[in-house]
Amino acid sequence: MKGTESMLWKAILKSRLLLKEGLCRKIGDGTTTSIWFDAWVPNGEHMPQPLLDATQGANLVSYFINENMSWNEGRVRLCFNDRDSQNILNIGLPAQTQPDAWRWLGDPRGTFSVKSAYKLVTHSALQDQSTWDWKILWNSPIHGRLNLTSVLFAKRERRLLYTCSGNATMHRQFGLEVDLWGVRSDQLHCTNWTSWMAWFLDKNHRPQLLSFDEFMTGALCIFKVIWEARNEVIHGSSIRPIMEAINLVNRLYNDHRSRWNSKAGKSVHKRITDAGWWNCCTDVSIQLNHSFGAAVFRDHMDRIVLIYSERFSATDPTLAEASMLASAAEYAMGNLKGKVVFYCDNDVVVANCSTICNTNQVLDIKGVADRFKSAVRLLEDSKLRKVDRNFNFLAHNSAKWAVAVNATGVLDLGSMDVNIFSNVREWAPN
Template sequence: MNKFWWGSGGGNERGIHWLSWKRMCTPKCFGGLGFKDLRAFNLALLGKQGWRFLTNPASLVARVYKARYFPNSSFVDAVIGTNRSACLRGIFAAKDLICGGIRRRIGDGTSTQVWNSPWLPDSNPCIQTPQPSYLSNAIVSGLIDPNTNEWDEEVLMDIFEPRDVELIKRVPISPSYADSWYWLDDLRGIYSVKSGYKRIWGVVTPLTDDFISWNKVESVSHVFICCAFAVNVWRISHIDIPDGARLSFSAWFEQILNTLDAKEIIKVAAILYAVWSARNSAVWEAKVPTPASVVALAGRAVHNWQLSQPAASPTGNTHEQLPFPLSFSRCHVDVAYDSGLGKATAGVVLVRPNGEFVAAMSTPLPYCDSVIMAETVACKEALSWLKDRNEEAVVLLTECAVLCANLCSSLEIMSYIGIATKECRRLMSSIVSCLVLYIPRSDNFLAHALARDCFSSLQDVILFWDVVPPSSIMELLI
């Protein structure tokens, strides 16, 4: 492949290899060319077979291999012996990859062992408390109060260390569902060759020391938030951004989405692009622009983008264009979410077709490991509230396009999002006429303002408003 890439005419001509194969295979986000590393890609392909052994044990191939090579254990616990085939050796070569990226999704807890399974929402997903001898075969369902279907806190405090207690209490319980496996690196919880390849590059691939040190210095957060150049750019921009010193870039950007309005978010996106262009100019062309020129470039980009947008409708009523009957009441839903703590608050506002306020609700949500999980749980809470109010014709409006796609899709979702999505579908079927549709944040300002206000006030109780709207959205209704 080196000869093909660097050759200059075919035949026996030999071109200069300007980059090492290791650097060529380094992902683009780390400064490489993004060629596939053949060994890593083959390992990711083999991981697909291991994933099928794990999630589809009733298949003919899985039953044959289990009966032949590990009849008394599961794929996770199996140890390759001396009497093995070449196919089995290949599949087991990817066993560490699969086992490192899987987690147990707790339903009723009857098929998950407390000490021997990765089921906690943490980078170290196993129980760290020493195992008492009398609990050698303990299962998760033994930690659940059968009367309330919640974690039995007295049992947890008696057995586990504080770290494990806090992590266990974050795990949602769904007694109507069986325990299952899901893939940690995918939103739907399903292994793919692409996600397996990314995990190999992030965990397994042996990079050279100089590249590792360079990568640590130039992390995404460092480039866009923490380096001296980026700090000066944000200072000149006069945008009130959150402190990103102790946050990952994704967590920092989620706070941006939760705290800034739409116009400021567009400016932030333009500045991020301008900072990245400045970084590339410095790395590849040895030219370092000034922070002021970067801000000016971002400003021109925003201006050009605004000029390219179609003119707004003269009526300004976007709801007339949405695909639902005008006689339906509108229920706006949004969440405020802190990815660092997994904390979320939902805001729900119900209005009549003419825009008249009917009712509102805000509620703290249980621990959510992603903003998509928070949006899905918020939708479930809103639908439950609408059902209790006996609403018969309502459209639920959310700015989460992924949630709408999940509700319309027939594809299986194996992560915790899947359970919440199924509950949403069940609640929708219990309402006479109910739709869930996507709208942009600019049209979802009522729920967004309510969720953000209740989140910032640190209220851990469910609040309801009837007739008189909350003060945080009263001016927006006028």
């Protein structure tokens, strides 16, 4: 930079490299995007290194895209490592062939704004600091004393994480309700308290029946007792018996949980039962490197007529749920005709697949949203509604069963476990 240049121009040059990090290729047909020289993967490594050299023919992204605008999963997994492969397979492709373009990573819609650029720059400057919206806790039914405990943990997170890592076996010995929740602590790699909370805020990191408020209440009760027991040892007091600690945690949890106001009565879960209308509830089961989805079709008397399943290479929950919704609409278009009400428990999917949503769509599900809209236009009539996930377990259970037996297409209802057919209870395979 020259000394005669304006402050504005100097600021632009200084931010150029940072802003460049927010640019990525928007994949269409892949014919103008190089896997070697272009940033083309939004998540993880933007320019993943292929396992094969250029002589194998894998030079352009188009090599990995099928004619029907879907990813060639076999080629992707052959040419990239597992992590990069999954990031690639989670890129949503357009419904129809279109040229590659550019997308802005600072916004889920892929469009640039000054606000998103500011967030990108400030995030780069503070990348070592985990972001956390404390209003999530303060606006929850969790008691203020426990929320204050969480704030104190955030301030002392280095000592806390060291202490809790040293007491990992203590947690396993407790036999608390938290253990029954099925949370896999061996898959968790967080370096601070706020990133730990952010991890479990994602519903895909908790069992479906376990809300974040319930989880945090139990976790804070456990950590509070562990921290107090640790302080007693450090300051020379006698070691608290393990059963005394267990009972104290259970009392704390039950006391806090009993003060909540039940929200179950506010759930919207009724389906349309008008003559001439089909009902279709969809959901997915996310696995390590793929997902299965299921669509439960009922007649106007709420009787299950059939359950349809598909396998997807995507593991992003929103993309997988949108893909299942589109597949359900395409199946209904080809086999049921008539009028169909579709139900999905993902807010983002419902908003983007609505027939009145034509702008500001989330980029990675725009292609499958367009597929859904194209399919329902050929039905006699259709509606799309958000269903409470606590009353959508039949679709989720069916997807889990499809995973267990590796089944796709129309499922054999007679071979399915009777416990799968519950709308309000999650199925646990034997």
